[in-house]
Amino acid sequence: MSNEPLLILLITLPFLSSLIAGFLPANARNAEAWLAGAVALAGTVLVATWYPDVADGGVVRYRAEWLPQLGIEFSLRMDGFAWLFAGLVSGIGLLVVLYARYYMSPEDPVPRFFSFLLAFMGAMLGLVLSGNLIQLVFFWELTSLFSFLLIGYWHHNAQARDGARTSLIVTGSGGLCLFAGVLLLGHIAGGYDLDTVLAAGDAIRGHALYLPTLVLILLGALSKSAQFPFHFWLPEAMAAPTPVSSYLHSATMVKAGVFLLVRLWPVLAGTDAWLWMVAGAGLCSLLLGAYAAMFQQDLKGLLAYSTISHLGLITLLLGLNSHLGAVAAIFHIMNHATFKASLFMAAGIIDHETGTRDLRRLRGLGKLMPITASLAMVASAAMAGVPLLNGFLSKEMFFSEALAATTPIPAVGEFLTYAATVAGVFSVVYSLRLIHGVFLRPAPEPLPRVPHEPPRWMRFPVEFLVLLCLVVGVLPGHTVGGLLETAVFSVLGDATPHYDLALWHGFNLPLLMSVIALLGGVALYALLRFLIGDAVKGTPLLRHVPAKRMFDAVLTAVTWRFAHFLEDLLGTRRLQPQLELLVAVTFAVAALVIYDRGLHAGWMGTSAIDPVLLLVWVAGGACAVGAAHQAKFHRLVALILMGGAGLATCITYVWLSAPDLALTQLLVEVVTTVLILLGLRWLPKRIPEPEARPTPLERLRRLRDLAVAVVVGAGLSVLAYAVMTRPLPDTIASFFLEQAYSGGGGKNVVNVILVDFRGFDTLGEITVLGVVGLTVYALLRRFRPAPESIEIPRQQRLQNAEDEARGDRHKGDTVADYLLVPSVLMRLLFPVIGIFAIYLFLRGHNEPGGGFVAGLVLAVAIILQYMAGGTRWVETRLRIRAVRWMGLGLLCAVLTGAGAWLLGYPFLTSHTRYVELPLLGKLPLASATLFDLGVFLLVVGVTALVLLALAHQSIRSRLARGSADATADSAKAVLDAIKED
């Protein structure tokens, strides 16, 4: 068999076309239909060509490696039964595509529709052809997903959204149960391959885990096939476009449940548990579905409930543990697909032509659209089980199975006979509601639109399917006999029973039951018309069975109330509790580790205490505590004290052999202080209220925070002390010390680590710096200061008042000449500091210094000019394009790194050479220097950008102050923010 690889094509073709379909233009209705039609046609033809291979009981396989570690392979397996389903999926798919071409309105976004439809087709084909169970579950969930998307296709419609959600939750959770069941099944059978599982029937039925396995698999199968008690999602799903209802929710997807039951029938059926659960669910769905269908007012609702009922019939047949029952079930799967798909399409045509699906308003369509009416009537008759149509044949088989059923309790078997007849009566009644109610009754009131016959090719799929109903009904043996035989044999194998697929079996009990059902149905229909007519509201008795309402209540409880309960319990929008938790957890983790492993302090002994450093830290510690104490009301004091603590840190670095750190710390300290000083201008004063005393609760809270702070501080102290008094283990430091000069060409090991060994980290770091710079800049562009701080500062106001009071000065003179001597000095310092920055940069590779430090120094030089001369004075003379500096710096660093590629080395490999330059002498010109140049440029850019952007706010708000709407704007922003809260 050379065409086995084509199996994979059968699956992939729809998925690929689905992608293409999704990208076609929104109005390409015809292109979409041609594409989808071609795919469905190709699928149908492909499937048809395999018939000879499967007809004699053979199996077409395709295997590929998937998860070899778990012993799972991707396996496609087509036997007679899978062939039957593949044929249904692609064949009815073709008809549905043709129908949908005319059904979908030009306003609908068709690419989405056909894309989902094709993807569903692929998923469904994957499901029926799966050769292993894990793969089957995968495609199973895919079909649920695409069903969800298709039901919700008209997502502007709330009903469609609700229906889609309900169906996804029900079938999706069913799929998860199925997954668990399949895992158990594979565990029992010793493999997930379908052949392995099918060969292990006795082992499975005798296993201790049989019952849980069965329950889980049935949860999946019954929910998918909309069986009681999971039936409620199917009527909800009728909000989907009718082609979808016709394809997914009558012919194919809802059949996946019974498909699985048939597939696993040889290994799971045959026990009492199977009988009670499967037959029980089937019987309930059969009766309740048919009963509810009699009272529906929506045409599609009637069809949906009748689908539940017919699927119940199939499930019941499978649950009877008889081989003939399985045959009848498979036969009814085929028959139901043909007549129900055609009925849905007819319903769609009626809806399309009349503008309503309300059964109380639809009347007399027989005269207005005679061809469609005849077709729909024939299909309805098939649904009712009228002789000479296919529905009759499988219903006869069902009746005889109901008669022959053997159950552990004989009374149940008898009840089954009556139940089957009653269900038959009901199905005749709801079919008559279509035949008589919609088509034959005279039409007294005008419809929303005067209906006409639909376009020729929209009707064709209905015609074709109805023709099948007729042909199969009249000549079953000659038409589908072979197909059925093949499908049945592939499931039951040698246990295939003898059955007779004929129209006439003589006068027997099943025939009598059929006659009773037909006559009883006509009588009941007449009675119902006489008694309640069109006035029915909901289903009598069942109206109060709240399956759907219970589902909704559970859903609300879980997703709304429970979620809110958890949020209230565990969540907070307040920062302080979050930070407290963070600090506490961090402390607890560290404490736990120390408790577990011990502290082991003091191995190495300590070095002598230096009294100068002790004094430095007495001051530094006092500064830190003072800053903590003053930060609320005396911000400037707190800032100065913080700087004091920073200086102490800086001195410690110098003291303890870290000159680079000391330099960087000092400069960062300067820049941070300037930055926060600039910021303080925009932070309105906080004035302590003398009479406001803290409440006991606040006092308690502060005490707790103080305790947390002291405990954390003490913990860190102890930890640091413990580590410092232990000998240093062998670290990678030795490598850096050895290689810094020979490999990196620099003597300052810290700098070599930054620009060479760990150059990639530094590249990441300067990128982060750049991002922060841009973010600050962007935030400040739309900056709205607090309304209280828009006015010019108090000092300047006083100075201006002084100017005005003294006649010989103009307003602004004092401000302009403020700190005149220092500012002259600062101006003079600019070139000096600039040269110093270059010096630091150049020596960085061998001595303390480097790109970071040099960049900060240059930025300080620039900001000093702003402080000395004011923004305007500087910017008329020197324009700093900070963003360009940043871009150049990043580019320089990246290009240096990429340069190594040209020479065939990995990114950021460095090269060293010493060059003799006139005047400057011998200089190390490692490529790392270029990288460091990038760092330098970027640091200058970011620092200048941040500082200048903040400094510019003074000018901006001075401009804005002139127009009154600045205040109004900021007031509005405050209001907006409050509203958002």
Add this chain to the structure above:
Amino acid sequence: MEIIVALSIGVLSASGVWLLLRPRTFQVIIGLSLLSYAVNLFIFSMGRLRSGAAPVLSGASGDLAQYTDPLPQALVLTAIVIGFATTALFLVVLLAARGLTGTDHVDGREPKP
């Protein structure tokens, strides 16, 4: 000497944590700075304390007996610069939030009395 550095780390971090748990944004920004001093010193001290042994080579190569551990220093140098960036960002967010919400409370609104 170790005891001084350890105690100073403790005092810095205690002041930092105390401020971190305060309700006003300016307190938090000062607290973060103090905490970052403490953490930087802590990381730095992981390479042990030595005087007069800066990792600037005098010969072609060196070993840990002559020089102090350069690795924590490189890490802390990065941390100082990134700390500056965070402070800058936080400061601007703080100012913008003050202008937008009308309060300097960390939650963007005054607590209910």
